Amino acid sequence: MPETIAVLDFGSQYTQVIARRLREFHVYSKVYRFDTPASELKADGVNGIILSGGPSSVFSESAPMPDPDLFSLEVPVLGICYGLQLLGRILGGKVEKSTEREYGRGTLNILNKSALFKDLPDEIQVWNSHGDRLIELPAGFMTIGKTENSDFAAIENRDRRIFGLQFHPEVFHTERGTDIIRNFLIDICQCKGDWTMAGYIEMSVEKIRKTVGDRHVILGLSGGVDSSVAAALIHRAIGEQLTCVFVDNGLLRKDEVQAVEKLFGDNFHMNLVVSRTADLFLDKLVGVTDPERKRKIIGNTFVEVFEQEVEKIGEVDFLAQGTIYPDVIESVPIGGNPAALIKSHHNVGGLPERMKLKILEPLNQLFKDEVRRLGEELGLPKSVVWRQPFPGPGLAVRIIGDITPERLRIVREADAILMEEMKAEDYYYKVWQSFAVFLPVQSVGVMGDERTYDFVIALRIVESIDAMTADWARLPHEFLQKVSNRIINEVQGVNRVVLDISSKPPSTIEWE
Numbered sequence: 001m002p003e004t005i006a007v008l009d010f011g012s013q014y015t016q017v018i019a020r021r022l023r024e025f026h027v028y029s030k031v032y033r034f035d036t037p038a039s040e041l042k043a044d045g046v047n048g049i050i051l052s053g054g055p056s057s058v059f060s061e062s063a064p065m066p067d068p069d070l071f072s073l074e075v076p077v078l079g080i081c082y083g084l085q086l087l088g089r090i091l092g093g094k095v096e097k098s099t100e101r102e103y104g105r106g107t108l109n110i111l112n113k114s115a116l117f118k119d120l121p122d123e124i125q126v127w128n129s130h131g132d133r134l135i136e137l138p139a140g141f142m143t144i145g146k147t148e149n150s151d152f153a154a155i156e157n158r159d160r161r162i163f164g165l166q167f168h169p170e171v172f173h174t175e176r177g178t179d180i181i182r183n184f185l186i187d188i189c190q191c192k193g194d195w196t197m198a199g200y201i202e203m204s205v206e207k208i209r210k211t212v213g214d215r216h217v218i219l220g221l222s223g224g225v226d227s228s229v230a231a232a233l234i235h236r237a238i239g240e241q242l243t244c245v246f247v248d249n250g251l252l253r254k255d256e257v258q259a260v261e262k263l264f265g266d267n268f269h270m271n272l273v274v275s276r277t278a279d280l281f282l283d284k285l286v287g288v289t290d291p292e293r294k295r296k297i298i299g300n301t302f303v304e305v306f307e308q309e310v311e312k313i314g315e316v317d318f319l320a321q322g323t324i325y326p327d328v329i330e331s332v333p334i335g336g337n338p339a340a341l342i343k344s345h346h347n348v349g350g351l352p353e354r355m356k357l358k359i360l361e362p363l364n365q366l367f368k369d370e371v372r373r374l375g376e377e378l379g380l381p382k383s384v385v386w387r388q389p390f391p392g393p394g395l396a397v398r399i400i401g402d403i404t405p406e407r408l409r410i411v412r413e414a415d416a417i418l419m420e421e422m423k424a425e426d427y428y429y430k431v432w433q434s435f436a437v438f439l440p441v442q443s444v445g446v447m448g449d450e451r452t453y454d455f456v457i458a459l460r461i462v463e464s465i466d467a468m469t470a471d472w473a474r475l476p477h478e479f480l481q482k483v484s485n486r487i488i489n490e491v492q493g494v495n496r497v498v499l500d501i502s503s504k505p506p507s508t509i510e511w512e
């Protein structure tokens, strides 16, 4: 393992932001479940531990708790927000609900000069988001900073190298937040910061070889960024022991099967099987309107298809997927709280429990932009690395309500027109995603003096860095007008086009 910082996830919306801030300092970081045994962290040889924030209160009965032994591992620990409250309570201090909650901007007064605040001024603006607070320090701790409403906004046990911050150093709005993180990583955990993408490839290749041994792997290949990068990485590790399976589930975009076959043939030299199983998927989806049910059915059917392919190939032990970190966090209910589940990405929450194949997901700690850098490092072409994402459940989650052949035709044609124009006007690579959504709403129109009563297409065009947040792209009106005209003129059954101007949050990128 390279130098690693463990980030224990207590459900903060910023956990992933912490992890990538660390990687920006060229230190490998890995997100672990909040209850990971200390022995596992030790076995992984972690150089430091960060406890994330989280929505719970540490004194509530259902509060997620870490293994207390992690404080005896003799590596530095930094608790952020909930993490501070947690270590405060576990080590003998007291936490209470506060009447003066702090949300947003605050001023931190730095008191005792701590290694954590090296080279910082005595006062910085910080970003808060908490309702509870520490009111009694645990033994051996001292205050190193306070805000208006928290006497213990920053605390330290110098001997044991345990630190707590009530504010969020990982967010952009905390002044000098990256310096605080740097101080923790470089000065306190003594990381060298020599981790690179090339190093990541080397580490992953080794790990894949060790996990797989002489067994065989099948990989669900969609032609998308993630699975293509995963394929290239795994192929580098085990070569011929890998077979890629591309599933035509009947929910793909116009001409996509041919395009992926060609892309693959031109750029890769691996075993590829195309599984033509559209009817299997579409039959199961007849009459299904609930988004989560669609996703679960598709996830299950993918596995069914993979298992059929395994029967044909023989001796296969692993199913590899291009799952990346955001797929994982959105699909897993945090702290067992189902309300925190946003949507089941087909490749994560949609997998059946009875599955026999073991899962191999070498990208499940990375963000999209990191996957893209990895793809470039592996020598994949721009047309693969910079392709817009397309969800595994495909057009099923872009047809609101029932999925019928007629609706598939409509959304496919509309989508193809948008895509063609995006490429022609050079917008395709400038936005995160652009696609058409079919709305099961009919409205009145007039075409050639004749009344129409046809369906609506919504255009969804968004900008994003990592799909965790997104905003609608402000494309020129002339462009939108052209796309709208073409769709209404060329796609039978559509007489109205609307533009989705919602951001994520509160909306999501896909409509289902």
Ligand SMILES: Nc1ncnc2c1ncn2[C@@H]1O[C@H](COP(=O)(O)OP(=O)(O)OP(=O)(O)O)[C@@H](O)[C@H]1O
Binding pocket: 219, 220, 221, 222, 223, 224, 225, 226, 227, 228, 245, 246, 247, 248, 249, 320, 321, 322, 323, 327, 347, 387, 388, 389, 390, 391, 392, 393
């Ligand atoms: N049609 C398909 N055939 C086989 N596997 C698929 C298919 N669609 C999705 N998958 C599997 O599900 C995983 C998740 O899909 P997802 O869309 O997130 O990733 P991707 O298609 O590889 O990349 P992108 O996000 O750029 O579309 C893929 O990495 C792949 O392993």
Ligand SMILES: O=c1[nH]c(=O)c2[nH+]cn([C@@H]3O[C@H](COP(=O)(O)O)[C@@H](O)[C@H]3O)c2[nH]1
Binding pocket: 295, 330, 343, 344, 345, 346, 347, 389, 390, 391, 392, 393, 433, 467, 504, 507, 508, 509, 510, 511, 512
């Ligand atoms: O492989 C996938 N399987 C899925 O089930 C899935 N659902 C959403 N997406 C893609 O993830 C990103 C975030 O989407 P949302 O804002 O809609 O959650 C966007 O890029 C979506 O296209 C999926 N990808």
Ligand SMILES: NC(=O)CC[C@H](N)C(=O)O
Binding pocket: 012, 052, 053, 054, 055, 056, 057, 080, 081, 082, 083, 129, 130, 131, 132, 133
């Ligand atoms: N952002 C956080 O970690 C919040 C911690 C805790 N839920 C509080 O409100 O104080």
Ligand SMILES: [Mg+2]
Binding pocket: 222, 224, 225, 389, 390, 391, 392
């Ligand atoms: Mg995809």
